[in-house]
Amino acid sequence: MGVIKLDSPLQYVKGVGPRKAEILEKYGLVQVRDLLFYFPRQYLDRTCVTTINQLNVNHPATIIGVVKAHGLLYGKRRRYEVILEDDTGAIAILFFQGVNYWQKTFKKGQIFAATGTVKWYQGYQMVHPELERLEDDSDKMIHAGRIIPVYPQTAELNKVGLNSRGMRKISSFIFDNLKEEIQDYLPNKESKELDLLDLNQAITKIHYPDNRDEVELCRRRLAFDELLGFQYLVFKNKISKEKTFKKHKYKKPGIKLKEFKEQLLFKFTSGQKKVLNEIFEDLQSKHPMTRLLQGDVGCGKTVVAISASLYVAENKMQTAFMAPTEILAAQHYRNWSGLLEGIGIKSALLTASIKPAEKKEIGKLCSDGEIDILFGTHALIYDYVGFKKLGLVIIDEQHRFGVEQRSKLYAKGDNPDLLVMTATPIPRTLALTLYGDLDISTIEGLPPGRKKIRTAWRSEDSLEKIYQFVEDEINKNGQAYIIYPLIEKSEQLDLENVEDAFSELSKNRFKDYKVGMVHGRTKPKARDKILKDFRDGNLDILMSTTVIEVGLDNPNATVMIINHAERFGLAQLHQLRGRIGRGEKQSTLIAVSYPPVSDYASQRLQYFSDNLDGFKIAEADLEMRGPGEMFGLRQAGIPELKVVRISSDRDLMEKARSLLEKMFRLQDNLDEEYQIMYNYLTNKAEKNNPRLGGG
Known part of the structure; x- marks a missing residue:
């Protein structure tokens, strides 16, 4: 390629070619401009x-x-x-x-x-x-x-010579031959006041810095750009929300909620009552609710969501309750359908594994308004599922769904209310930046009677002692989970896997106990039976992958062993820990690491062992992994925060928010420089849609 420009296809750059270009496209790298924004890790x-x-x-x-x-x-x-x-x-x-x-x-x-x-x-x-x-x-x-x-590396990139060295050769050639600069969209006045580098300089030097100090200067400029672009989307959504009105109106809560509470075996905590009142106020508003409900694992979010759907049903409207896995959707239905039926509320379950004829029947009943609350997985978004009057959309573990899936479900109603739930608490430092267009409700505290889960970190050479502890707990009428990172043996990863471990342990070490196994490839019927047997106490040990991470509820499970804990993030470890300690018995989690354990992994495991608070865990995980990976921003259709560091960039968050407030305030009277910035952010935003609702 002779002259290289920002929009030149990477395929024709020296050292790339068709095969490498095909692989690069999978990572969003198509034009020269894309590679310039592919920052070193x-x-x-x-x-x-x-x-x-x-x-x-x-x-x-x-x-x-x-x-x-x-x-x-x-x-x-x-x-x-x-x-x-x-x-x-x-x-x-x-x-x-x-x-x-x-x-x-x-x-x-x-x-x-x-x-x-x-x-x-x-x-x-x-x-x-x-x-x-x-x-x-x-x-x-x-x-x-x-x-x-x-640069970030994968086996696929390495295989075609796009390892870090290969990427350096390509980027070096581009910088040596690029005949066009990236134009800075920030007004000069703002750059000087914010003490930020020119955009072109920052992008060039982040790839080839002269020293460590220069890396940080470049990172801060690019972090500001990420935060500004991200918060622009949040501002636009907030403005859009204020201009949207719903057609349905709700009366005040009636008798159904009172009847429901009377059937429960527990009383609402003060935290649950507070959050429920916030949701009811939203439901009575003329604008559609867009609320995030969060809280630590086991705080009782689901019963609050069910209470909201009861209120909606009393007002002759329907609720769609979408969960990320069949295990969780089935558990919600199993836990609540009986109570709901007892007070005259009709519910149903719709998942991919249900027989076609039954799916069709459920779809028709829902379209006719015969179902008040429809629980399900992504099967709820299929065309054969309709709602006569969809008033409320509830999305559990919202970051596990793509923006298209959420939009399709939301579009089945006419500006319905939206409640999204997460058991990965959003650190307070990030809430405004990440979910500034949502109202956030946080359930503080846990239900009374729960004991603190003892957590220990041990190495693999302690496994025999750990297995003896598992035996002792089972002999005291407890049950145990044993978790593995892989389903089967892998040529790439030398890690323990659940199939080999089940074959070995069930026949030898735990041959006197009833052991079951479940993972992501277990057939739905077999999986449901295994989980039911475990819940009913017919199995002593459940060996599993992280498929049981979200929502599985067995109050009698008192032990969890996590193998290769060094491979898991803090938030995932905490989610897994939430599967035990759900009853009144003392529960214990043992995180087992296998060498080599990096300093970073050691720090993570020590922090996990020392802390039970989900909000503290979330803060620490945010620092270690960054918001993009932790909250599934790419999955959500939201631009990733690649270089932002939440702890040290709080000043940049405030500055970005302040600049946007100023820009929107003067929107009709922007001078030329500020208009360039507005146009740049608007064009960039058209490629992304982070709304948790319908768009």
């Missing part, structure tokens, strides 16, 4: 490469060495070892995961840079360091004295 500081004889144990370092030997080692665990040498000594590089992949990676005589924490066991070691292959001595010199960007 971290940097290797080669300005201070250390010789092997100068390494300090338990300190991070970057070394450059030649592969002198490599091969498989067997012992307690299979591992792959590579010996790198420089002029001063040797270091062993160890891999416990992805052994098959690493076997194909190394050849004797190759030059590699390795960055990681130095350990000592019969010599210097690094476990799963960041690796970069260097072509030859000249390449070694080029990379030895600078800060090197490391």
Whole structure:
């Protein structure tokens, strides 16, 4: 390609071609502009490469060495070892995961840079360091004295040569030949007041910084852009909401809710009462409700949502209650349908595994207004499902649904009220930024009588003691979950899996106990029977993947063992912990880690063991993983916050919000510079639609 411009197709850039372009497109990288916004995930500081004889144990370092030997080692665990040498000594590089992949990676005589924490066991070691292959001595010199960007990597990218090194070659060629600059849309006055870099400079230098300080300056400018674009969408949705009116009106709550409460075996907590009043006020408003209901695992969100749907049913309107999994949808229906029927409220369950004839019948009954509350999964969005008068849409675990799925369900009514629920609490620092167009209700506290769940972190060499503890609990009439990260053996990941573990443990270690297994590929009928047997006490142990993460309710389960806990995020660990401690018995969770455990994973597991508060867990998870991954922003159709750091960028959030307030206030009288900014944000927003309702 001769002249490279921002909208030039990547396919024609030197080093790409049709095959690589096809793979890049899967990651949203189509034009040159896209690659410029594909930021490094971290940097290797080669300005201070250390010789092997100068390494300090338990300190991070970057070394450059030649592969002198490599091969498989067997012992307690299979591992792959590579010996790198420089002029001063040797270091062993160890891999416990992805052994098959690493076997194909190394050849004797190759030059590699390795960055990681130095350990000592019969010599210097690094476990799963960041690796970069260097072509030859000249390449070694080029990379030895600078800060090197490391790009996000996957096996698919690596396979076609789009590893970090390949991406650097392509981006370097682009920057050397790009004949067009990215125009900054921010007014000069605002850039100066906010002390932000020019956009073009920030994008160039975030890929090839001269020093660490420059990385942070670039990151802050790009973080401001992300926050401004994100909050622009929030502002627009809020304005749209204020201009929308619903056609249905509600009277005050009647007798049904009173009858419902009388049948419950518990009383509402003060937190539940407060939130329910907020929802009722919204339902009586002339504008459609758009409310997020949040709270810690087990705080009683579902009964509040059911109470809201009762109020809607009393006013001759219908409720669609959508859950992300068949397990959770079926549990909601099973838990509440009997009580609802007792007070004259008709409910039904619709999931993908129900027989076609039954689906059709449920769809017709709902269209005729014969069903007051329809529980279900994404099956609710199918065309054969209609509602005569859809008044309320409830979406459980909303971040697990795509924007299109939510929009389709919402569109089945005429501006219905919307209640979305999450058991991943939104940290207070993020709530305004992420859900500023929603009203947020938080249920504080847990129902009385619940005991604190004891949580411990142990390594795999404690498994026998852990299994003995499981036996002791079962012998005291408790039940246990044992969780695994994989369904079956994987060539890429050297991790324990539930199928092999079930085969081994059910026949040997736990042969005297009733053991069941469930995972994402278990057939619905078999799965439902296994879960029912576990709930009814006919199984002592349920071995599972994270398919049971959300909503499964068995008050008699007192133990959970999570294998390879180092592979899970904090929020997911906390969700899993919420499956126990749901009755009055003392419950215990044991997180089991397998080597290697990174410093980052150790920090995460220690924090998890020490904290039971879901809001504190959410804050910490936010810091460790970022909001995009934690709250499923990509899944929600919302632009990702790739470089924003919630803890250190709170000032940028406020500044972005303040600038937008000013822009919308002066919308009809914007000067040329501010109009450019408004047009830029509007065009960008057209590609994204974060509304949790219908659009």
